[in-house]
Amino acid sequence: AQSVTQLDSQVPVFEEAPVELRCNYSSSVSVYLFWYVQYPNQGLQLLLKYLSGSTLVKGINGFEAEFNKSQTSFHLRKPSVHISDTAEYFCALHNDYKLSFGAGTTVTVRA
Amino acid sequence: DGGITQSPKYLFRKEGQNVTLSCEQNLNHDAMYWYRQDPGQGLRLIYYSQIVNDFQKGDIAEGYSVSREKKESFPLTVTSAQKNPTAFYLCASSTSLGGEAFFGQGTRLTVV
Numbered sequence: 001a002q003s004v005t006q007l008d009s010q011v012p013v014f015e016e017a018p019v020e021l022r023c024n025y026s027s028s029v030s031v032y033l034f035w036y037v038q039y040p041n042q043g044l045q046l047l048l049k050y051l052s053g054s055t056l057v058k059g060i061n062g063f064e065a066e067f068n069k070s071q072t073s074f075h076l077r078k079p080s081v082h083i084s085d086t087a088e089y090f091c092a093l094h095n096d097y098k099l100s101f102g103a104g105t106t107v108t109v110r111a
Numbered sequence: 112d113g114g115i116t117q118s119p120k121y122l123f124r125k126e127g128q129n130v131t132l133s134c135e136q137n138l139n140h141d142a143m144y145w146y147r148q149d150p151g152q153g154l155r156l157i158y159y160s161q162i163v164n165d166f167q168k169g170d171i172a173e174g175y176s177v178s179r180e181k182k183e184s185f186p187l188t189v190t191s192a193q194k195n196p197t198a199f200y201l202c203a204s205s206t207s208l209g210g211e212a213f214f215g216q217g218t219r220l221t222v223v
Contacts, residue, residue, distance in 0.1 A: 009151065043203075044212075090154065094205075097161045099144055101154040
């Protein structure tokens with residue numbers, strides 16, 4: 001069985017401040033991990049992915065994530081957020097063609 | 112342009128009626144997925160398909176049915192057996208294991 005847990009349901013943050021969104025996963029085999037962003041009433045857009053290799057992954061819009069196998073985590077970070085980063089963020093695990101998502105974290109950026 | 116298309120964007124149905132949501136992709140992807148999204152619950156997997164004429168139940172398949180007769184198409188039928196069908200439905204496709212998933216714009220189904 002596989003699962004994804006996003007530890008924060010809502011994260012308010014001020015503009016230009018850093019943000020971290022936490023994601024833990026559970027799987028009995030090797031996994032591929034993703035972070036997606038969703039703007040209101042739209043589909044999901046890929047931010048970044050970890051397949052293998054370097055544990056620090058850089059994505060679009062200044063986001064990065066670090067894969068930690070021992071802690072089964074894949075936390076997303078951005079050093080300085082903008083108003084336009086207000087959205088819902090999803091961590092996902094892809095294993096054996098089954099793509100599973102966490103419950104999502106709503107990020108609200110305030111001026 | 113390559114992509115994944117869901118139709119319609121909004122759908123209204125009376126309680127007790129079956130309804131079919133369309134999902135078409137021209138990305139030549141093998142795998143396709145259907146998710147249901149409700150506020151605060153993230154994306155829950157309904158069905159997925161790795162190849163034509165084969166599909167597997169996801170975590171919440173009860174009350175839903177699918178078919179995969181063509182590589183490009185993966186329609187989802189919401190049957191009258193689904194207790195609470197009102198939701199936002201997302202379709203996705205990907206190349207293979209580990210491949211990035213591409214999403215459609217979603218269908219918002221309202222049952223009255």
